[in-house]
Amino acid sequence: MELAVFNQGLLDFLGASPTPYHAVAHMAAALDQAGYQRLHEAQPWDLSLSQGYYVIRNDSALVAFHTGKRSPVDAGWRMVGAHTDSPCLRVKPNPERREQGCFQLGVEVYGGALLSPWFDRDLSIAGRVTCEDQDGQRRDRLVDFARPVAVLPSLAIHLDRDVNNSRSINAQNDLPPLMMLTEGRPQVSFKDLLLQQLNQQYPDQGMARVLDYELSFYDTQAPALVGMEQEFITSARLDNLLSCYIGLQGLLAADGSQPMVLVCNDHEEVGSMSAEGAQGPFLTSVLSRWLTGSDYHRAMAASMMISADNAHAVHPNFADRHEASHGPILNQGPVIKINNNQRYASNSRTAALYRQLSEQLKLPCQSFVVRSDMACGSTIGPLTAANLGVKTLDIGVPQLAMHSIRELAGSLDGHRLFQVLRAYYDLPELWQEN
Numbered sequence: 001m002e003l004a005v006f007n008q009g010l011l012d013f014l015g016a017s018p019t020p021y022h023a024v025a026h027m028a029a030a031l032d033q034a035g036y037q038r039l040h041e042a043q044p045w046d047l048s049l050s051q052g053y054y055v056i057r058n059d060s061a062l063v064a065f066h067t068g069k070r071s072p073v074d075a076g077w078r079m080v081g082a083h084t085d086s087p088c089l090r091v092k093p094n095p096e097r098r099e100q101g102c103f104q105l106g107v108e109v110y111g112g113a114l115l116s117p118w119f120d121r122d123l124s125i126a127g128r129v130t131c132e133d134q135d136g137q138r139r140d141r142l143v144d145f146a147r148p149v150a151v152l153p154s155l156a157i158h159l160d161r162d163v164n165n166s167r168s169i170n171a172q173n174d175l176p177p178l179m180m181l182t183e184g185r186p187q188v189s190f191k192d193l194l195l196q197q198l199n200q201q202y203p204d205q206g207m208a209r210v211l212d213y214e215l216s217f218y219d220t221q222a223p224a225l226v227g228m229e230q231e232f233i234t235s236a237r238l239d240n241l242l243s244c245y246i247g248l249q250g251l252l253a254a255d256g257s258q259p260m261v262l263v264c265n266d267h268e269e270v271g272s273m274s275a276e277g278a279q280g281p282f283l284t285s286v287l288s289r290w291l292t293g294s295d296y297h298r299a300m301a302a303s304m305m306i307s308a309d310n311a312h313a314v315h316p317n318f319a320d321r322h323e324a325s326h327g328p329i330l331n332q333g334p335v336i337k338i339n340n341n342q343r344y345a346s347n348s349r350t351a352a353l354y355r356q357l358s359e360q361l362k363l364p365c366q367s368f369v370v371r372s373d374m375a376c377g378s379t380i381g382p383l384t385a386a387n388l389g390v391k392t393l394d395i396g397v398p399q400l401a402m403h404s405i406r407e408l409a410g411s412l413d414g415h416r417l418f419q420v421l422r423a424y425y426d427l428p429e430l431w432q433e434n
Contacts, residue, residue, distance in 0.1 A: 001253060006415045007233065011251075013245050014235045018126040018218040020060035020084035020266050020413040021142050024239055027248055027264065030055060031064055034252050045289055050256060054288055057126055059140065060084055060266040061276035063286045064251060074151065076430050077287070077304030079261040079381050079390070080250065080421055081278070082243035083089050083268035086236070087111035087403045089118065089127065089175060091215040096188055097176050097411030101183060104176040105150070105190060107217065110268030111205055114404040115169045121405060122148035123177055127215035129198060133424040134206040141207070145197055148220050149179035177217060219405045231411055232330060238407040240268070242309035246397075246414055259299075260286070260425045268309075268380055277382035284387060302406050304350060304430050305392040306421065307381030310380040310409065311368050312337035313398035321434040328398035329412035333364030334417040337379070345381035348391035353430070363416045366398070391431075 003008075017023035028038065036052035039045055041221060047053065047067055054064040068075065088110050095105040109115070126144040134140055152175065157163055169175070191210040191328040199209045223235030247262045254260060267277035274280055291299050311334075314327035328335040336351050336428070337344040358365045385392040397417055399409040 001249065001413075001416045001418070002074050003412070006249065006418060007225065007411055010233070010242065010245050010414060011225070011235070013396045014223040014241055018124070018144060019128070019216050019239065020126045021214075022126060022144065023084045023244060024056055024060055024062050024264070025142060027062055027244065028054065030248060030252065033245075036066075036256040042197055045249070047290060049051060054255075057276045057282050059142075061282060062264045063261065063283060064248070065261045065286070065290070066104045066251065066256055066259070067290075069257050070154070070259065072259040072291060074302075074400070075258055075428075076299060076304065077259050077261050078425050078426075078430065079263065079303060080247040080249050081263045081265065081283075081305055081384055083265045083272075083278070083380055084091050084244060084246070085111070085242045085266050086119065086239060086241070086270050087113035087269050089113070089177075089217045091127075091213070091217070092192070093212075095176075096142050098182055098186075098329055100127060100210065101181055102178050103180045103182050103185070104178050109175070110216070112403055114401070115171070115175070117401075117405045119152050119153065119154045122220045123150040123152065123217045123219055124148055124220045125150070127213060129194060129213045129215070129327070130211045130234075131195070131198060131207045132209050132211055134208050138211065139205070139207070139303065140200060141198060143194065143197055143201060143213075150179045152177045171358050175390075195403050198244060206231060208322035221406065225411055227411075233409050234406055235413070236405055236407065238409050239310045240308075241321075241400050242310060242397055242409060242414055244398075246418045246421060248307055250425055253418075254421045256430070263384075272380060272383050278383040279387070281386065281387075284323070285411050290409070291330070300388055300390055300423055302431065303383070303390050305345075305351070305384055305390045306350075306354070306424065307379050307384060307394045308417065308421075309344065309379040309381070309394070310399045310402065311337055311396040312402060313400050313409075315400055321371070322363035323369060323371050323372070327366055328366045328368050330400070330408075331397055331412045333358070333366050333397050333399070334413055334420070335366045335368045335398050337396060339370065339376050341376070342374040342382055343378040345379075345385040345392035346394045346396035347391070350391050352391055352394060354420065354424075356421050357427075361423060362418055363419060
């Protein structure tokens with residue numbers, strides 16, 4: 001896949017995926033088009049060689065796999081992992097606030113969001129709604145207002161002269177977005193507005209009332225290539241939908257000769273402790289229905305997981321936040337992430353495999369180690385490695401403004417990681433006896 005086609009597909013995917021639910025729906029559509037068959041966890045499975053399958057849990061996490069032409073007992077599984085969630089503002093169950101003639105929604109901060117960039121943005125709302133139809137049946141539906149419906153205005157500098165020197169943001173009091181004025185609509189409820197939107201999106205389905213929802217605010221500004229030479233990609237949710245897209249494209253571009261797996265977990269940004277998170281049993285459940293008993297354990301010993309999650313690039317205005325010899329640069333290649341305290345799961349064997357593949361393709365790669373006097377983040381890598389007992393590599397595309405409402409990455413690095421993952425999926429042998 002050419003760079004321009006890859007990047008345009010990425011922009012389209014990011015723009016169409018304001019929530020994990022939408023991201024999974026779009027990945028499922030791509031898998032359907034490629035001939036993958038959907039499996040359901042509550043039904044029996046009958047797997048065939050040389051066939052692709054996928055499983056969805058909670059509408060927000062996905063495992064896609066291709067059985068290849070060889071048994072995983074002999075070949076091992078070539079696995080790639082990413083996560084579908086991103087820090088954001090989630091709508092509370094009883095969110096209505098009426099202050100000074102304004103209708104606002106109460107929100108809860110999801111994950112480690114960088115809050116200041118949320119102000120003065122054109123915001124919309126999207127997510128999953130569980131509703132009741134005219135026959136009293138419960139239905140899950142994806143909803144997306146798909147236009148600016150709210151804003152979070154900043155306080156004027158005249159009323160806070162010290163704002164540029166010191167200001168904290170109170171998540172309870174400072175973040176409820178403004179949706180409308182209440183004059184003439186004193187009794188308006190959010191569920192009424194939500195039901196109107198549902199019936200606009202699904203006019204033939206007759207939704208009668210909203211029972212519950214999981215909804216997020218998001219920035220309506222479209223993803224874009226920016227810079228004098230279009231060196232950068234800017235978008236919400238690059239962390240970590242960029243890796244989901246790369247992993248999916250690598251899977252679909254592979255030749256299908258080897259047993260391959262892509263897992264896109266939810267809830268990484270809040271610790272992964274859920275049924276569809278990396279600390280949960282989702283991936284183990286899928287793989288143990290592919291192989292059982294000693295065959296499962298033999299296959300796992302011959303396997304590898306590449307945990308793909310973006311890395312901290314050196315910010316030119318804050319270069320002292322990086323160790324000088326381990327500061328990733330935008331568009332200088334994907335980043336192998338290393339931490340001796342096991343916040344990342346890379347080791348010398350898994351890193352060496354990636355470096356060798358990258359060199360064979362004449363592609364660059366970089367290394368990242370956090371400063372010894374700073375705390376280190378983590379990924380699904382160590383969690384998956386501990387759950388499965390599988391050799392794991394943590395790698396990611398370097399990016400700036402991580403966890404902001406608008407993040408930035410290089411326009412070359414994603415395509416480079418895609419090329420290596422495609423080659424990794426096609427590897428005839430993962431490990432050699434020493």
